[in-house]
Amino acid sequence: MGLVASIRRLGRIAEPAPPTTWAGAAPPDQASKHPEAGGGAEALPAALRGSLQLRHVDAGSCNGCEIEIGACFSPVYDAERYGARLVASPRHADGLLVTGVVTRNMTDALRDTVAATPEPRVVIAVGDCARDCGEFAGAYGVVGAVRDVVPVDAEVPGCPPPPDAIIQVLRQVTGR
Amino acid sequence: MSGGTEVYAAQAADGFSASGAAGAVLQVAAVVAGAPLVIGWMRQVRARLEGRAGAGWLQPWRDLRKLFAKQDVIPRGTTRVFTTAPLVLAATSLLIAAIVPVVTTASPLDEMGDLFAVVGLLLVGTVALTLAGLDTGTAFGGMGASREVTIAALVEPTILVAGLALSVPAGSSNLGAIVESAVADPGAVATPAAALAFIALIVVVLAETGRLPVDNPSTHLELTMVHEAMVLEYTGARLALVEWASAIRLTVLLALLANLFVPWGIADAGSGVAGLLVGLVAVAAKVCVLATLLAAGEVFLAKLRLFRVPELLAGSFLIGLLAVTASYFLPSPS
């Protein structure tokens, strides 16, 4: 059976967990202050330590960030081991991964999604577009960056941001 | 055998033994505490087989702990059904955990309900959740409810026929009696009837607990959901109860399956503290093995199309039917 053979041959694919960039000692509620993590002003909620369900919102992305987010949950990066998991409904989610500039058509949808996510919650803007509109700044359909529409707790820079960077932010929230 | 066991047996006939009561409390506690671990273990096994590191078998507990601290959201237009459904689901699951012989066959609650009552209680929980799904008034809620109910309706014949196959040799449909008769007659486990019933029951467990290939518990795509679609509006503690109860149901059914066919180690009315502990360990081991097998099996399976599910269930019904007729025409040697 091919699948059994593959499983045996490949064994563990996941790479060893990289060291945390906030030196591991910093309490998670200070993680947001870390320069790499970008800029949420308020503290990341302690209630989400150890477990972070995520709902992804594409507010107008070029899909580059989506590929990277997908990679985060692939066997290689395996973000699940840090307690993060993608879910289907914002009601089930603790955090929103928002990618792309916020386009006019997605503005209300983004606000609704944030409103639909129960407290405590984190909004993570993933990628340069989400942070400051990136390439698309000033385009006719663009309303603005994510923080212009909803409060953002953490940001991940990069165009697209590498999975490592995204996972770093997630680990800040889960504290693992 | 000494006269002591006879005393115990008499007590058992009266429906109450101290050991049984203790065992019942123990098994409820064990199931409540252990059910999330079983889920975690299965996810871990699956992660390992997929080459991932996995979140660890404690992850479900972390999830639950977090959910209990999260905000309750009560969507517009829903009624009390939405808010109470998780309680009903949890309550029936707990009751099942108390009735089913997990650690001991002598649960004083055994007389409260037999196999068919347990099946009914499972269905009560399912119904509560489907009503909650409908109560939200969202398209997905209705869709999930519709599918769940369809599957639940179609799985029912298999359950009862498989139950019949188990009850007939034991002469009773009370689970404690069935397991006890399996303990007393180990050879019966190896009969064709038992084997067929086992297969039928596995399908039942898969369908009842929403596992592959009937439902994909880890899907993110609403259109393919069954169970998940119904609970899309739940948050916080209620969602936690739903997930916890689902875990309990899976665990209890796995434990039941294990004890029905491999009853060794289970405590009975005569067991002391040691016996109960042995029973606990035994059942933990058995469930662990079964969970591993189940998780491993799921790696190899894809979800069936919804309209292929009836074929699976019809097949399992046939197997169950064969089990019953086999138990009549090919009785066990004893």
Added chain:
Amino acid sequence: MTATESASPALAAAMIVPLAAPLAAAALVGAAGWRRATGYASVLAAAATLVSGAVLASEVGDGALTAAGPLLRADALAAVMTIVIGAVATLATWGSIGYLGAELAHGHTTTARARTYGILVNLFLATMALAVLANNLGVVWVAIEGTTIATAFLVGHRNTPAAIEATWKYVIICSVGIALAFLGTVVLYFASVDAAAGMTDTASGLDIDTLVAVAPHLDPDVTRLAVVLLLLGYGTKAGLAPFHTWLADAHSQAPAPVSALMSGVLLAVAFTTLLRVKVVSDAALGTGYLRTGLLVLGLATLVVAALLLVGQRDYKRMLAYSSLEHMGLLAVAAAAGTELAMAALLLHVLAHGLGKAVLFLSAGQLQLAHGSTAIADARGVLARGPLLGGLFAAGLVALLGLPPFALFASEVGIARGAADAGLAWALGAALLLVLVAFAALTRHSVDLLLGPAGDGPRLALRPATAAPLVVGVAASLVLGLYAGPLGDVLTTAGGLLS
């Protein structure tokens, strides 16, 4: 059977009144024309017939009485039939007053024709009474042919082309049929005379008692011929297949009270004559012979009636075919021939007469209001006239053999009788055909009675017009719950015939 004896003067009077009273009423109408008073005189005559029937029924026991020389003879059967004639005739003549009044008011008829109507109706009643009370089978024949003559112009009363057509068919078909009965009577007489060769008085060879007495000695071959002819002949007048074809035309064209009389009484009178024949036939040929004939004719009639009811569009024809259906059922009951079946048969006759009278009289009111007898022209009756609609509905329920009306008791009795006689298969077939008829009748009645009012005329019913209908329904209801002494009379009569 207890011996036949001469009647005391009082009872002789009770036997003559049913003949004399209508004749007197006829004379009165002839002299004074049709008006309210003479109308009530006719009702009185009919009521006198009813009372006479009751007196006879209470006195006759299981024997028989003769009066007017050997001409008249009354036994329990005759008494019951006199009651039937009296009861239905009372309702019909009572209803005639309102009906003719309305016809005259609308100009549908003239005073001359109304007078003819009054005379003929009373003559009709007298001939029927004679048919029931006559001692001699030949006289019975004469009387029944007399009913045809009396009713001919009653059927054609409206004098429309359709009425003339119906009359022609009625007269010709019935005359032919009844001629066959005469032929049968002649052949039976031949056999009887032969069998009673020793008897001095050949004139009594057609007397009922004589026939019954000589019946075991009748020549079977000749008697078979006679019985077949009599069955078909009187069957014609009773509406049995294959000479049933006049019935719907005549009933639909006749004025409603006449339809009521024809359907409720005339058919039954002809049928009871067959019962007299049956007694002779059973003694001469065994019960199997006429039973087969009655079953064949009865079931055939039921088939025809049920299937013609299915697509019916005319409510008076519908009622006519319903009569046909009931006659078929009576034939099956007669075929069963047990005491119970016969008693039930007679109860059925009475109950059917009452029910049909109510229905035809109500149908007459509908016809007057709508100027048509098409169901399609008269929908939503209940909404437009609750009283008339309600009475029609009650009559229909009674007619369908539903409790608490009398036809239920009689139908169950017939069923029990048939089962007792071992005719379960025929009973089953008959009841299935009745079921088809039931379905059709219900369906048409639902169309007729129920539904929104639409734009048809209001159907008010004057108390005088409603009274006979209410009485008829009430009588049927009471009879269905409690027959009292009548039950014993019916059983006695049934015993005579079984």
Added chain:
Amino acid sequence: MTSETYANLLHFAGGLLLLCTVGVVWRHQLGASVRLLAVQGAALAAIPLISGIYHEKAHLLAIAPVVLVLRAAVLPYLISRMVPPTARPPGGWTASAAPATPAAQADAGAPDGPTATRPGPAADVLAGSREPVPLISTSVTLLLSAALTVLAYALCRPIIALDPTADTRTAPAALAVIFIGLLALTTRRQAVSQVVGFLTLDNGIVALAFLLTSGVPLVVELGASLDLLLVVLVVAALTNRMRAAFGGTDIGELQELKE
């Protein structure tokens, strides 16, 4: 009278009866039918006469003239009045019949009757004096008559067997008359033809009664005769009404009342 003469005479009367009947179904001219009916009545009256003389039964001798008058004279006369061509004012059975009848029979071109607008040989038919094209062709009718005669003989076997006399041996002829009368009734379209058929049938029954039992009891005989007379009167009246209402007496046209 010897028994042989008696038998011969009786057979002759019966044969004449049957012959007239066959004539009735053969001829289409109504006038001829009515005349044949009268002859038939006379033949019928002969039976009680012969029988009365032979058996020396007074009541038969007494009844014979009654029969003769009624069946050979009165009834044919009444019927002949229903036949239009005898240019005669309409009878007084019903006043309403008056307008249509003379118009129809007087002038084929008269404007006031629906039947009168159609000229030609069919006028007789329309007027009701001639049988139109029959429902069954004459030859078939005659063949059927023959078959019915055979049937009558077959049916009479038990009667003859019971009492084998000259009288009962003539009975089949009477029975055949009855059947053929019924046949005429069934196949004839004119009202008058139907009445003739009916009377033929009735003659047959009466003949049978005389032959089998020397007549039915007197009260029955009188009642039956009265009934017959009344029936014919009723039918005559109806025919007049029919002519008034339909402008003709073709019974085949009476198909308004149907399912």
Added chain:
Amino acid sequence: MSAAHLPALLGGLTLAACLGAAAVPRRALPGVAGAGTALVGAAGVACGVAALDRGIEPIELAGALPLAGLRLAADATSGLFLVLIGAVAVAAGIYTAGYAGRGHGSARTPLVLLPVFVAAMLAVPLAASVTTFLFFWELMALASLALVLAEQRRPAVREAGLAYAVMTHLGFVAVLVGLVVFAAAAGAEEFGGLGEAAAGLSPATRTAVFLCTVIGFGSKAGLVPLHAWLPRAHPEAPSQVSALMSAGMVNLGIYGVVRVDLDLLGPGPRWWGLALLAAGAATAVYGVLQAAVATDLKRLLAYSTSENMGLVCVALGVAALLRATAGNDEPTAAGAAAVVALTAAFVHLFGHAAFKCLGFLAAGSVLAATGRRDLDALGGLARRMPTTTTAFGIAALGACGLPLGCGFIGEWLLVQSLVHALPAGGTLVALVLPLTVGVVALTAGLGVAAMVKAFGVGFLARPRSEEAERAVEGGPAMAAGMGLAALACGVLAVAPAVLSPALGRVLPELPAVTGQGAGAVPAPDLDTVLRLPGTSGAMSPGLLAVGVAVGIVVALAATHWRARRRPAPLRDAPLWACGGAAPTARMQYTATSFAEPLQRVFDGILRPEVEFAVTPYPQSSYLVERASYRSRLRDVVESVFYRPVLRAISAAAAVVRRAHQGSIHAYLAYGALGLVVALLVAM
């Protein structure tokens, strides 16, 4: 007052109620009619209790019912049904006072007839002779027909009434033939004589009687294929009448089978049991399948009635089959299982009566409030009509056959009888019973689907129509009627022990099922813990309820874990619409869509008529301008069984009509031909 006076009291009350309803002014009419009906029902219950206690001695009225005489008597079996129907009538009567007050079925005639209907139903089990039985049987049919036609101005009602009239008469004909043949063969008319003579009848007669009566009674109980009237008539009747018919009248079909086929006709051959079993199984599955795909609330309930009567019939069939297998020499497992099956039938009758009565009353409440029965137009009633919603919820739970509901115990007992029959029943039983279990299970499962749909779609979520949006509760009388029925549901669900004394008297009266002499088996013990005679097997609905309650308390306590850490709950949050506009009520799942998967799965049986038409733009066949989809479900049995019969009758009628075209010559020819044929035959 002795027990013999009770039937007289019943009759007197009926008369008084009728006259009262006929006489009172319009305003007081609903109250008087409702109270009268309830009183008649109460008298029925009293009769029943007396009959259960000591039986009611025969009462004969020779003059009544011409040619037969009226004969009434009651034993415990009758008493059981009297109590059942009387209780339903009490609830329905109280309800009527409110329901008719709101203008539903409030014409005088139906309300006057309502007590008559109840009395006729009550008189059926009291009847002790063939004619009496038939009289009240048909009186009941007539009264119910009149009540079905109460709202006759609607064409659908007239259609339903017609179908009902014809079907019920068909059933009556079958019963009539069966009973008169029985009576003729037995030479007796009263039931006692029938029972004594039954053993001596020829097998052919017994078979004929069995078949006829089962067909007749089966049509009343709604057994397939004679159920066709039920889903038509019950929905169209005013709701209290639906309740009386569905919860009361259909039981009399079962009574007929029990009384005539099991009791009087005595133990029959095995195939009788099999026949009942097969009919019941087909009915149960077919009924529940139709219920699962129905979108009309009352039609759904009506099909559910058919389903439940099917289950009861299965139970009776199992009982008869096992008894025929068991023999009377010694107590056997099969005999014990037969008793359990019979108990299951009776218990289920009670459970069904309770939840179906409540269901129809609640449905009537919905109908009164919204004027709609179409589930696709309902929804959102839970907020506006909490009482009704609770009531329907209880009814639906019962109808699901789930624990905590009153339908569970009956089904549990039935399955238990099957479990315990299997080892003892012989090969035939071994082959049949597992399939029966499958059927029962499928029925239960689909029943759940149907009821979840009815409750979830009809009452929960948001209203789908303006009428549903404006719904208001119906007032105290309706609530009281429903409350009474709900109470019965509750009691039967948790404490079936209330039936124990009654069953203890009824079962020994039916030795044809429970066995005689040495083979006699005692009734099952329906105590707090249900125990079965001669077998092990126990269940306690009451303790289960307690257990679930405790579980709910525990779960509720669990939700308080970390409750202080939670942010304040967010109430009235907008529904999650995947980021789109707020979902409208039209986007909700409807009853049709809810049942679609089941409809697809059972496509071959249900045979929906689906029309799917796509209209493309003229420019390209790939551009869809308009698409229309229409799916319609008809009763397949109707098209398979009834249409051919109706077509054949129509064809025959056409032939006969062609033969009656008004030609006197043709008419005379028929006669002449008939004469010739008759003479030839006579010759």
